[in-house]
Amino acid sequence: MNEKDISIQDNFLKEEEFTILRDAIINKDIPWYFSPIVTAVDVESTPGYFFHLIYDYAGPQSSYWQSYFQYLMNQLNYALLCHVRINLNPCRSQRYVHRFHHDLNGQIEYRMCKEFTTSVLHINTNNGYTEFKDGTIVESVANRLVSWPADIEHRVVTQTDEQRRLLININYLKRFTL
Secondary structure (H helix, E strand, O other), X not given: OOHXXXXXXXXXXXXXXXXXXXXXXXXXXXXXXXXXXXXXXXXXXXXXXEEEEEEEOOEEOOOHHHHHOHHHHHHOOEEEEEEEEEEEEEOOOOOOEOOOEOOOOOOOOHHHHOOEEEEEEEOOOEEEEEXXXXXXXXXEOOOOEEEEEOOOOEEEEOOOOOOEEEEEEEEEEEOOOO
């Protein structure tokens, strides 16, 4: 991996669009589901996280898809969506460093993962971050979109300063342009 593999776009959505999406995630009664493991490579329970599945291969899985996600999806140049999920990491007194993984583990043959893209849109600013296997760290900053080839391993490092670390995780195949 090298620096050009990771794309960081601050202020990804227009302020009004981001505010609508953020407020829906923070202020609405989203049903959250708990997972005791964060990645398919976890062999034992971790502190876990909460998630809300928005979209998967079968199509929309949440009423939030139609109501709140069109601004975001219109900005991505995607041809095929694998999944869109909101992740919530609760605050911890000490950082928890999860295992390195790639998001499509077990869903798509590994040799095909490099053709897909993983993107994360941060909903709030906090001291948690995403760390890549080469040591690159990308901080959680509200309205920051971070994208990388889906075969690049990364890990979540939880926050200690904010009640929640909220982000939208998207895995997709980009539309090819000539």
